[in-house]
Amino acid sequence: MPIVSMKVNGKEVSGEVEGRTLLVEFIREGLGLTGTHVGCDTSQCGACVVHVDGKAIKSCTALAVACEGAEVTTIEGLAKNGTLHPMQEAFRENHGLQCGFCTPGMIMAAIDLVNRKGKKLDEATVRHELEGNICRCTGYHNIVKAIQDGASRM
Amino acid sequence: MENFTYHRPHHATDAVKLMKAAKDGKFMSGGMTLLPAIKHGLASPSDIIDLGGLKHAGVAVSGSVVTIKAGTTHAAVADDAGLKKAIPGLSKLAGGIGDPHVRNCGTIGGSIANADPAADYPAAVVGLAATVHTDQRKIAGDKFFTGMFETALKPDEIITAVEFPMPKRSAYVKFPNPASLYAMVGVFVAELADGSVRVAVTGAGPSVFRVPDMEKALEKGFSPDSISGVTVKADDLNSDIHASSAYRAHLVNVLARRAVEQAK
Known part of the structure; x- marks a missing residue:
């Protein structure tokens, strides 16, 4: 079986995978980082969003073996020395979550959005950019508020 | 998900060799369609030959032509400043494919090789009279799409780039x-x-198609009113839980008029 090596949240990791092993399976089952969720498993809901080489992707639709040498950031890699990332803090303060299942993907997508479009985000832009992230609690109002607030703190 | 052997060649010639040696190989670019298809059991290749290692990516605007290498992601196409000026309609099309995360992986070569009847790029390839470059030849956009998920590509042929001549004006509305x-x-x-x-119309039929009656009317006068009475027959159009063929036929006219209005 192939061995894959990558940097996850700043740490060099490697493990044995099959050709078909998905990145999200390697992250959750191989590395035990279960903050990244699998919702739809059909690349629609966005619960599995992580950053690969600085770009948000759906880790349920990426092969682990194809990420050889990549730098991956998951939700666990955001807080530094026990202090939440400003986007995580904004979700907490704005009640940007209800059941919390979609939250890791929402936060990873939100940070990617700020990286691409800057810290000043109007509501329409945030809603449009969230096309790839679904909240089954329909808690979008506060998610949008949290992202606008988090963006301004980043 | 069925298992397969994964390969990541760095040269097109190696990719072709791997394909020829595979029992039932599949080329993969961004994987945005192939991986879901394998998950659903719709495809079960023995080997996946990932073309990501070929590093065929980039947008080049030169003279009256825009060339987009096959491995360029939708996000990179949509963000390209030169393309925004040269063919804004194509830039907007790329920025409207899927969602931001899908656009970071999916590529133009993968999209047109897959030839999904509801994919966006086929409309631009045919609508702009583009030319598809492969490792073996050049294929006219009009001859490239041959049916639902069917193209003129041979099983071991690899798209290297798509060449779009710059139009006077264009727009895509979906x-x-x-x-x-x-x-x-x-x-x-x-x-x-x-x-x-x-x-050029995508999503409505089994494969992208042109509407000659609208084209003639617009050549006489490029305005939405020129085609307000030009309809397409619903008979051969797609019908599913999302839209009947009659509704799709109606949408073709509505969206064509909007595209004419937005063309720049």
């Missing part, structure tokens, strides 16, 4: 399925450099 964001109907309208007009 009615996306709200869940999948694929086009229920999408219409690309372009007035080409020689003054001819193309209207």
Whole structure:
């Protein structure tokens, strides 16, 4: 079986995978980082969003073996020395979550959005950019508020 | 998900060798369609030959032509400043494919090789009279799409780039399925450099098609009113839980008029 090596949240990791092993399976089952969720498993809901080489992707639709040498950031890699990332803090303060299942993907997508479009985000832009992230609690109002607030703190 | 052997060659010639040696090989670019298809059991290749290692990516605007290498992601196409000026309609099309995360992986070569009847790029390839470059030859956009998920590509042929001649003006308007964001109907309208007009429709039929009656009417007068009475027959159009063929036929006219209005 192939061995894959990558940097996850700043740490060099490697493990044995099959050709078909998905990145999200390697992250959750191989590395035990279960903050990244699998919702739809059909690349629609966005619960599995992580950053690969600085770009948000759906880790349920990426092969682990194809990420050889990549730098991956998951939700666990955001807080530094026990202090939440400003986007995580904004979700907490704005009640940007209800059941919390979609939250890791929402936060990873939100940070990617700020990286691409800057810290000043109007509501329409945030809603449009969230096309790839679904909240089954329909808690979008506060998610949008949290992202606008988090963006301004980043 | 069925298992397969994964390969990541760095040269097209090696990719072709691997394909020839594989029992039932599949080329993969961004994987945005192939991986879901394998998950659903719709495809079960023995080998996946990942073309990501070929590093075929980038947008080049030169003279009256825009060349997009096959491995360029939708996000990179949409963000390219030169393309925004040269062919804004194509730039907007790329920025409307799927969602931001899908656009970071999916590529133009993968999209057109897959030839999904509801994909966006086929409308631009035909609507702009593009040329598809492969490792073996050049294929005219009009001859490339041969049916539902069918193209003129041979099994071991690799798309290397797509060449788009710059039009005088163009626009793409789609009615996306709200869940999948694929086009229920999408219409690309372009007035080409020689003054001819193309209207290419995706999502509505088994494969992308042109609407000659609209093209003729728009060549006489490039305005939405010129085609308000030009309809397409619903008979051969797609019908599913999302839209009947009659509704799709109706959308073709509505979206074509909007595209003419937005063309720049």
